[in-house]
Amino acid sequence: MDKDLFYTLTTKYLSGESTLQETDQLNEYLEQEYFLELFLKINETWIQKGKANNDHIYDLDRGLALLRTGIAKQHENIPVKTIRSYKKYYAIAAVLAGLALSILFIFYSSKKDLVSITAQTGTIKQFDLPDGSHIALNAGSTLQFPEKFDQQTREVYLTGEALFKVKSDKTHPFIVHSGNYSTKAVGTVFNIKAFSNEDHITISLIKGRVLISNKFNTLHDQVLLPMQMLTAYKTTNRISINNFNPEMVTSWRARELRFKDEPLPEVFNSIARKYGIAVSYNEKVFKNCRVNGAFTTESVTEVLEVLKFALRFNYKISTDQKGRQLIVINGSGC
Known part of the structure; x- marks a missing residue:
């Protein structure tokens, strides 16, 4: 335009x-x-x-x-x-x-002026914020926050995925900005997944209560209760709320890969983050492929071999311009 x-x-x-x-x-x-x-x-x-x-x-x-x-x-x-x-x-x-x-x-x-902490691909970081809230930051993610929470609200900015254990403070709400969505809490435990290269954001409440709003005014203080997950799709602005299994959502903290009806492109993205590698694929070809499964101690090659057998694609291992291991995926899709 x-x-x-x-x-x-x-x-x-x-x-x-x-x-x-x-x-x-x-x-x-x-x-x-x-x-x-x-x-x-x-x-x-x-x-x-x-x-x-x-x-x-x-x-x-x-x-x-x-x-x-x-x-x-x-x-x-x-x-x-x-x-x-x-x-x-x-x-x-x-x-x-x-x-x-x-x-x-x-x-x-x-x-x-904000403090910025990044967990590089292949790593997971855990740390405390100035107010005592505890953060687990997934690979390929960044959290920004002030050196000191001296405002009426405690506001942080997330790109990627993190598990928040928020210290209770009823007079100073804790707000996570992730893309176009804001999640407000007082004291609670929740997981937010908001990677820029994926078409949806998920906010999963494990304990307590949160209020979710967005910049489109389609949500204003939407309440989530424990074991409820809000999924917001970026391209359509469609929103759904469903129950979830917390072990599936937070398995990344134990460096595990657990998938339930997960689109294959997002599986590839998760593999890239966990193993600190680059994965090249045609998203349009694989967008209709879905994956169910769990991987705990397997190597990246073992994971790819299992997926290759189930979904009939081929892969080649090489090196990208940054010297990282590069996995090139080829196939006809599902």
């Missing part, structure tokens, strides 16, 4: 001079996560420009609510102004683009 057109549509909408057709066109952009987040940052800057000496806190959800309210009002046939000059809006759009980049810079710069 054309980014310049997006800035123009955003500017006209925030100026109150967008037609119904243009608003619908903007809404199509906002179906994409990238443009949605960019719009909300621009929207907040627009609001702040009209609030002198006001230290307003940036709020994604409030910005999205304002947008949706505006769209609803326009569909109720509220008169809108016509555009007199596109040049003015391109100029404003250029300014907004700069403002958006500045906000993004500030946002990411603030995250640079």
